[in-house]
Amino acid sequence: MIAGVRRLVTQWTAVVPVLAVVLLVFTWGRSLPGAVVGIVSLVLAASVLAAVHHAEVVAHRVGEPFGSLVLAIAVTVIEVALIVTLMVDGGAKGATLARDTVFAAVMITCNGIVGLSLLSASFRHGVAVFQSEGTGGALATVATLATLCLVLPTFTKTKPGPEFSTSQLIFAAAAALILYGIFVATQTVRHRDYFLPITKQGDVIDADDHADIPTTRTALTSLGLLGLALIAVVGLAKGVSPTIESGVEAAGMPHTVVGVIIALLVLLPETIAALRAARRDRVQTSLNLALGSAMASIGLTIPAVAIASFWLSGPLVLGLGSTEMVLLALTMLVSTLTVVPGRATPLQGGVHLVVFAAYVELAVTP
Known part of the structure; x- marks a missing residue:
């Protein structure tokens, strides 16, 4: 019975990514009627669940923190392609698209995913435990990147407006790539043990004991299906974005809300994977996913749009407004106080979720 259920689930998660990509081919670049939007939305949701399944298979095969890194990079690479595509087609609205999307991703991951993970783990297991050494290093990297790329453009003077000059943009892009490369090397090679889940006694959990390790062939198949599912998620999200834009405009909300909604859709696989890890008391894995994605x-994204900006017409606005900078500063302060003890209660999870709720509220009614 159990084997039959597992076989059914495996078949379902294999069929959905292929079906989603086929649907994407037939709907790409077309104006979709309401009925088709409904079908696309259902397939989009199924693709998210399939992506989570295949990401967990790959993660279980390669182990932590490599599994979290695979999902974070895969989602982000496809997200970057979506941003550049929308920048080409977006006209004047494309000037702030990269800034709005990146900031939305930071707020969703550092407050939404972190808050839900801490709340879920602490309610289920009493206290959520993780390693402050690795998580603190990840948070410091996120804070530095966010400040260099999203805050400083508001205060530079070489170019008017919240924009970098050419040399400043090149520096920010190079610094972002270098810092990210150093972090990946630290996380996967030199100090890998700082990013592994731990027990309440502080013992490192170097492997998951809830299932047999999948074979290399199974993991490679899941890796390919994960790529298909993520392409489908981002592509179908772009397909329904005109409907979302129409709804946002009809409701009288600012255009930045569209970026928030799209970011929420794109980050759904990581959100579900992080919550599943938290329920298994693998909070470190949840934090790896959240901060790694941010x-x-x-x-x-910043290096990609920096390169794209050299042949795209129009400005590239990266600097945040005053409201967004206050929310970013509050996020980094709260995150630091959460990370330092290495353990969290439902209170910390609730604080992060309130900050996230404030971000959504102010995005809808600035």
């Missing part, structure tokens, strides 16, 4: 979003 870091990859900045460290890969």
Whole structure:
């Protein structure tokens, strides 16, 4: 019975990514009627669940923190492609698209995913435990990247407006890539043990004991299906974005809300994977996913849009406004106080979720 259920789930998660990509091919670049939007939305949701399944298979095969890194980089690379595509088609609205998307990703990961993970783990297991050494280093990297790439452009004087000059943009892009590269080397090679889940007694959990390790062939198959599922998630999200834009405009909300909604859709696989890890008392894995995604979003997106800006017409606005900078500063302060003890209660999770709720509220009604 159990084997039959597992076989059914495996078949379902294999069929959905292929079906989603086929649907993407037939709907790409077309104006979709309401009924088709409904079908696309259902397939989009199924693709998210399939992506989570295959990401967990790959993660279980390669172990932590490599598994979290695979999902974070895969999602971000495809997200970058989506941003550049939308910048080409977006006209004047494309000037702030990269900034809005990256900032939304930082707030969703550092407050939404972290808050939900801490709340879930602490309610289920009493206290959420993680390693402050690795998590603190990740948070410091996110804070540095966010400040260099999203805050400083508001205060530079070489170019009017919240923009970098050419040399400043090149420096920010190079610094983002270098910092991200150093972090990946630290996380996966030199200090890998700082990013492994731990027990309440402080013992490192170097492997998951809830299932047999998948074979190399199974892991490679899941890796390919994960790529297909993520392409489908981002592509179908772009397909339904005109409907989302129409709804946002009809409701009288600012255009930045569209970026928030798209970011939420794109980050759904990581959100579900992080919550599943938290429920298994692998809070470190949840934090690896959250902070790794925030870091990859900045460290890969900014260099990509910097290169794209050399042949795209129009300005590239990266600097945040005053409200967003206050929220970013509050996020980094709260995150630091959460990380330092290496353990968290439902209170810390609730604080992060309130900050995230404030971000959503102010995005809708600035």
